[in-house]
Amino acid sequence: MSLIVRVLAAIALVLGSVTLVAPVAQAQGPGSPIPAADPFYSWDGSLDAAPGTVLRSRPMVFSTPTLTTPITGEQVLYRTTDQQGNGAVTAAAVLRPLIPGPPKIVSYHMAYDALGSQCDPSYTLSGGSTNRIAGAEQAVIAGYLAAGYTVVAPDYEGEEMEWTIGRQSGYAALDGVRATQEFLQLPSNTPVGLIGYSGGSVPTQWGAEVAPYYAPELNIVGAAAGGLPVDLAHNLPYISGSDNWSGVIPALIVAYQRAYGLDTASFLSEYGAELIQEVANQCIAEFAADYPGLTDADMVRAPYNSLLDVPEVIEAINDNIMGSTGTPSTPMFLAVGHSDPIGDTVMITADVEGLAHEYCGRGVDVQYSQYNGLTHGDAFAPFEAQGLQFLSERFAGLPTRSNCATIGVGNSLAPMPVP
Template structure:
């Protein structure tokens, strides 16, 4: 989720800056493209809304498009791309529209497509990747991931970046995020007129691991025609029934608690007035239009117990909440066909201060038992933010090898059982 700007190990980003700088000098200025700094928020931009019927419209069909320039609020690059509004599917199976950013590499070559899933962890539309990548807004997380994306472009990859939370900013919702990611790949292929045989990689850390893992899990049934050659997911929230007690009262992550309830309220239409306390309502209102970098550490010491009112003693006492959590347990809806790289930090006995190490191990072990080719990496001594720096270079190497058709180095034989991922009993 939020990435530590002081984290070491991202020397590759310095190289990316040098590459981009040299290319800027070589190519000169580019024409101004909309949108950009000063553009309206996606929530106020008609491009993001689609009022027509989606009945009969193919998943991944491009509904409209416009050019964009890959930039920050203060730095332009010679990289141009397109934003595409496309048809996808929500958690309940209904048709929805969302936006993806499609970026071509500066040096043409055989098309290798990366679906990069930013950890935008948003409840407000200013956090949408399509908005940040075009210079409308930024934060430390977006800046770091934008540099990673530039590295893939410099390495010759075509990159599609979906706004996978959708128009209503429904954060952590598994199937919906996967559908948006997979349909974003379809939309990019449609827009660029690429064959379905084009090799595809899925990549994301923390919040971005949700569409990545779920995309791998659901692709065999939802998008079997896609040629997904590799998947790299790090810092995964496998079962939020385990994460909630871990961050309960945390000085750094307690703001996630009200944000999750806002997301579930949007996606599952929870009747929050039946269980949320006055303090909980206040916290939900405060986070309801923010990015995680703005709310994660803003409620130090906030507990699950403070979020609810009698007769409940915590959010896991609430049947509605438990049902929503159980609906989003990774590994519960399908089995990936593509090889997986799964990674997580391990700072203390439980996890990386946000994610549960044993849950990621349990997911890897479960998939190995189903015959999936899994490579698991654990970053001992690293917190969640720090593990991002360790994950990204390994993910780059892993995906590069998958696109090259090299053998994997699966360590399924040595992955322990890990935690149980059985659904939490409904109270």
């Protein structure tokens, strides 16, 4: 049995019963504060250094709150760039493979979907607090390490936990690769693969999109993104009133307030203001299903009937439509579940299809998969298995499996008019 088949089988076994949104209690890691209270993550010095420069580092062990492994690595704090183009810092876990060989890097983007630092990948992968989502992704990362890949898992939301913010998530992912190359003294032409599902699709897709102008020296051989939030103006009406996902609505407002300085007092209802305070330091397993039936209209006050009536909200959402900033120069694997006429219960199937179609029209080599009958949580396991196969073939230099000729037009990705 080949190595890739063994790893695929292991991932399928581990992930077969994973539910991405099931809330479970956070388990505190042994002997270390969360990043927000840890001086390692703070930087008061100059940010004149080049993006990707390592500012400080310390050893770590790949572990859970109850299990220590023989896999070692480093936490690195590095310089990156925020959504507005200013210097910023964030951290990453850099993990060495179990099997030495020619260097190859996988930038694995965890779906930590967090407004609080206790879910930062650099922390959870070193034995910090964890939940079912992080545990499942840690099993996938272990598969890549066992297969001989160096893995970097960046805290791509940055210090302010700005969830779903596009360009800066991509910058943080690319700068995490640069930091890994610098720290491990690897050449800039070391082959790199990007992968992430759900929230992790944001740095994956945006990383591939901005790489041609932001990090052209990186040798990105492929990018695999699944369950993508292509245009949140489409997702908001879809999850409004949902039993399992409506808690995302106040969380998104918190993230956009942090990234864009939204004047939330000018449009939130009293209830909406209460909710953003409640979720302000939580992670998705805590808030997603905690407000069943919450609607978009519940969040706002007169004269607004929806968040999509608020000009500054629309402007911020339009600034994060995937495909709007650049064109990837690497092969792409895009995938999404499809469990009802609209999507996978949270992501819009025709949006992902529309992004794939748009990229094909620009000459990008795209492989698109649609998992009919599968919800967002159910589609995680097949995406991870197919994503591993896609990246393994790219690292091996095998022919791509583009299906651009059969991808439908999907939804328009045109920005929403600002009222």
